[in-house]
Amino acid sequence: xxxxxxxxxxxxxxxxxxxxxxxxxxxxxxxxxxxxxxxxxxxxxxxxxxxxxxxxxxxxxxxxxxxxxxxxxxxxxxxxxxxxxxxxxxxxxxxxxxxxxxxxxxxxxxxxxxxxxxxxxxxxxxxxxxxxxxxxxxxxxxxxxxxxxxxxxxxxxxxxxxxxxxxxxxxxxxxxxxxxxxxxxxxxxxxxxxxxxxxxxxxxxxxxxxxxxxxxxxxxxxxxxxxxxxxxxxxxxxxxxxxxxxxxxxxxxxxxxxxxxxxxxxxxxxxxxxxxxxxxxxxxxxxxxxxxxxxxxxxxxxxxxxxxxxxxxxxx
Numbered sequence: 212x213x214x215x216x217x218x219x220x221x222x223x224x225x226x227x228x229x230x231x232x233x234x235x236x237x238x239x240x241x242x243x244x245x246x247x248x249x250x251x252x253x254x255x256x257x258x259x260x261x262x263x264x265x266x267x268x269x270x271x272x273x274x275x276x277x278x279x280x281x282x283x284x285x286x287x288x289x290x291x292x293x294x295x296x297x298x299x300x301x302x303x304x305x306x307x308x309x310x311x312x313x314x315x316x317x318x319x320x321x322x323x324x325x326x327x328x329x330x331x332x333x334x335x336x337x338x339x340x341x342x343x344x345x346x347x348x349x350x351x352x353x354x355x356x357x358x359x360x361x362x363x364x365x366x367x368x369x370x371x372x373x374x375x376x377x378x379x380x381x382x383x384x385x386x387x388x389x390x391x392x393x394x395x396x397x398x399x400x401x402x403x404x405x406x407x408x409x410x411x412x413x414x415x416x417x418x419x420x421x422x423x424x425x426x427x428x429x430x431x432x433x434x435x436x437x438x439x440x441x442x443x444x445x446x447x448x449x450x451x452x453x454x455x456x457x458x459x460x461x462x463x464x465x466x467x468x469x470x471x472x473x474x475x476x477x478x479x480x481x482x483x484x485x486x487x488x489x490x491x492x493x494x495x496x497x498x499x500x501x502x503x504x505x506x507x508x509x510x511x512x513x514x515x516x517x518x519x520x521x522x523x524x525x526x527x
Contacts, residue, residue, distance in 0.1 A: 216378040217401035220324060220344060221303060222277045224248035226401030227391070227508055228347075228380060231281020231305060232355060233257035233490070234479035235414045238266040240504065242273035243413040247505040252305055256283040257476065260291050267299045277302055279324075283356075284309025285440070297321045305347065308356055308440075312341040319344075326380070330358025332370040339377055346375060347403050350383030354406055354492035357434055357441045368397040386494045388514030392522065404507075406492035409479075412503045417482030420489065421501055429496045438463040439470065445489035449474065 217226040229236065229244040231252035241251030251274070253266050263280070270278050280301050282292060285308040293314060296304060304318055307328035315325045319342060327338040328347040335346050348371055350364025351357050362370070364383040371379055381394035382403035391402045408414060410421040427445060434443045435453060444450060456469055470488070478487020502510075 215400045217345065217380060220378065221250050221279075223250050225508060225512055226380075227511060228252065228305075228401060228403040229408045229504070230353075230382065230403050230405035231255065231279075232405055232409050233475055235409045235416045236281065237415040238270040238273060239415065240408060240411065240413040241266075241278050242270050243411075243504040244408065244508070245270075245274045245276040245278045247508045248276075249504075249508050250303070251278045251504075252281045252303075253278070255280050255292050256286060257480070260288060260295065263292055264295045264299060267295070267301060271299075279303030279305055281305045281307065283307050284311075284313065289314070293318065296323070306343075307347075310341075311338045311343055315341045315343055328382070330367070331360055331362060332367075332374065335371055335375060335379075339375055343377065345378045345380060345401075346371070347380045347382050348399070349403070350381075351434055351441075351443070352384030352493040353382055354409070354432070354443050354495075355490045357443055359437055359441055361434065364394065365397060368394060368399055372398040384492060384494045386492075386497060386511075388511040388516070389518045391511055391515050392518045396522075404511075406494050407498060407507055408504060409491060410498060410501055411507060412501060416479050419482035419484055420479050420487075423484055423489065424491050424495050425498050425500060427491075427495050431496055432491060432493050436466060436470065438466055442488070442490060443492060445491055445495070447478075447487070447489055448485045449478070449488060 225248045227249035229251050231254035233254050233256040236254030241253050244251035303324045305326045311327040318325050325343045326345045327343045329335045348367045350367050351361045378400040380401040380403050381399035385402045386407040410424050436442050474488035477483045478489045
């Protein structure tokens, strides 16, 4: 069984972290991943104040293993969410989409391990200076909100290699053991997996959304809305509306009006494949079945080990 700083930091068997995805990452998914030896995360971005507390308490009952909360810093109510995380003694927080310097020290003062998600070397260094315990380096292949630089995961890992004191977790386009090995060869000590868990059995996403993802093909996703907050989503009628708006030179205010509110909930949780915002990673084209979280983790570890054996024979 592999062991490195990420395993030790979180107290987990395998350095596989489930991304805290909106409308997918409730207590059923987080506890299932943790029970299987990885690290499950609750997605606070789609949980209101009372619902966050409820899911934390249900997750505690469903697993005796470590789990955490993914906390997007751009949403309203972050202070209240942090209060609940502290009160409920959640051991781990992954922050994203904001300045980690605002909240990291307060969380650490309560004994919470803090990890921050970044999309560039610049922000990785800032997060390290803010005192985080680890960095998630997320390439633009990832689903959901993303970096404007469009730096790929492998290129980002190359930029970070040898520049940080804290361990790095790779994210974006990672769904297999082979991809995990590639990331760790470039200096990552763990991986964060989103899309494959988003369509897992325990994901709270709607079945229609899951089916749409696993039946998609190459080129089905794109990064858009960079004028607002960049997001990778699948092409559907809503995406076509955005393309028409771009063709007509829509400004950010007009784009925001088209986006409106609740689009991701409509698409991912409610299964509206026409008007919903269908956030998923570029790796969606490689996903072809719905599996349990335990099966996903065991499959990744098996193929990681097999790929490592093959790679050990490469000499030039």
